[in-house]
Amino acid sequence: MSCSPDINRLVSDLAEMIAMPSENPPGHETEVARFVARELEPLGFEIAIAEYAPDRPNISATLRNGPGPVFAFNTHMDTVPVGSGWTHEALRMTREGERLYGRGACDCKGSLASMLEAARILATSRAAWSGTLIAVFVADEEVSSQGARFYTRDCPAIDFAIIGEPTSNAVFTAHKGSLRPIVLVEGVTAHSGTPELGRNAIYDAGRLMARIEAHHGGVIRHITHPLVGNASLCVTRIGGGKADNVVPDACELLLDRRLVPGEDEEAAKTDILALLERARQEEGIVAKVIGYKPTTGGATQTAPDAPLSVAALAAASAADIARPGPFGFQGACDLVHFREAGASGVVIGPGDLANAHKPDEFVTIGELADATCIYVDIVCRLMPPVVKG
Structure with missing residues (x-):
């Protein structure tokens, strides 16, 4: 199916979320979760907000569209602290040409904005795919992944998952884990x-x-x-x-x-x-x-020849990503928890990891749009419509 993201809406969504402080610690992701609910519930998504601690919620939005696999979009709502050294306002998005500056623009509210837009496109194009789509956005990835651990402890069976992290929209199929003994x-x-x-x-x-x-x-x-x-x-x-x-x-x-x-x-x-x-x-x-x-968790990988990996690489190539992958993260992320829950997963998202956690963090408008279309493309490759005889 063709993909035409609403650029103005993408930029507006990111601006709104950057203005919602969710620095971790302490997190306080509730405002971001409520924003997601307001955007997806009118499109037919079933909304569930669950706190693992006060003001530390996960939100899942589920859209059932006939028989087929269960596919999850996942990223995190928290950011690292603002810190010092900024030349732009950290909690108010600044646009300079193609660049959108603000804490979380790259890690990871840019991925969240693209996943929201992809969810909207899929919700209004249900003839193009079949199965169940879950948009699950979690708390606390930046410290110890308590949100992802809490969600995957008792989550529905998930076949495929895309984890949104800044990869310049290349496909990462593996990441390191961490262990910190005292x-x-x-x-x-x-x-x-x-x-x-x-x-x-x-x-x-x-x-x-x-x-x-x-x-x-x-x-x-x-x-x-x-x-x-x-x-x-x-x-x-x-x-x-x-x-x-x-x-x-x-x-x-x-x-x-x-x-x-x-x-x-x-x-x-x-x-x-x-x-x-x-x-x-x-x-x-x-x-x-x-x-x-506490750490984010252990190491994990999805085989490069797994159906999700193949579909993701094809979608990234179709979007003209110069070096589509597969690659591996030196750090860790929430992929490991979805893998431990049984899902095949990859990491893809807008933004350059080199900009994450720094002053003047930014993402480009083109990366947001490309990520949206890559997400939609992967879903349609793995969740084709049911052919009625």
């Missing part, structure tokens, strides 16, 4: 005038960090995936000491372990524990994992 290094306190009477936890943490660096270089970085590259292990935070004149008896390290598709999270945890045990046996370093910081 490691406590234990020492023995003493007066700083007689440090030999204690055991300095910061010194031991330094020795442990050298082991972590060596383990990354010798083992972890050699775990690779053709689309997302190599796995990694590094220290991203450190804290210790309680007084200027006291030998510290504790030091905390935050580790960041990036997993590639095919790796098992429990195996990665076991590997880290083994690293700590070797440090104890060989150098007397006492260290233990005392918790894990």
Whole structure:
């Protein structure tokens, strides 16, 4: 079917949503969810808004159009905090030629605007496809994906899902996962005038960090995936000491372990524990994992030759995307949760990932329009109309 997005409406939708603060933390995605409901309910979508915590809602809009697969459009309603360094208003969209500036323009309210427009086009062109379309927009992707976890815990069976993230409308079929152990290094306190009477936890943490660096270089970085590259292990935070004149008896390290598709999270945890045990046996370093910081989730992939991947690549090529893919995200997103729920999924969206999370974040009007048509095209390729005999 032909696709003719309403450009003025696309731009207006994005402007309205940018003006609805949903910085995470704290999130407060309710206003965006209500906006989606107002736009899709008049078109026949069944609306459900469910909070996993106060003022932290997901919204799902379901349109049943005869027999056929269940297809989900998904992206997130939260954004990272505005931060500093902006030369444009962060929470009021600014248009300069083709560029639309504002927090969330690229990540991920641009994807949301294109998915809304695609849903409208499909709702008014029901003879062109058959099945069930769900537009599900979630909270909290930027911190720990609580919204997607909550939705997919008890969601209807979904055959196909497009996750909206800034990919310049190329097709991403895989992404890394993340694991963040909090490691406590234990020492023995003493007066700083007689440090030999204690055991300095910061010194031991330094020795442990050298082991972590060596383990990354010798083992972890050699775990690779053709689309997302190599796995990694590094220290991203450190804290210790309680007084200027006291030998510290504790030091905390935050580790960041990036997993590639095919790796098992429990195996990665076991590997880290083994690293700590070797440090104890060989150098007397006492260290233990005392918790894990929340992350977006694990790694995942959809096979490049899966029907959804093939359809997505064909749709991106038809839209003249110069490098359609398939590619893999270095970071993580909500695809993993839809994959764990049984859906085949890909990541596609307007905007350049290099602009995400930065001051003067922007998306172009052309990217919004192309994303809309790619979304519609994929649905029509995988959900053809029922032929009546």
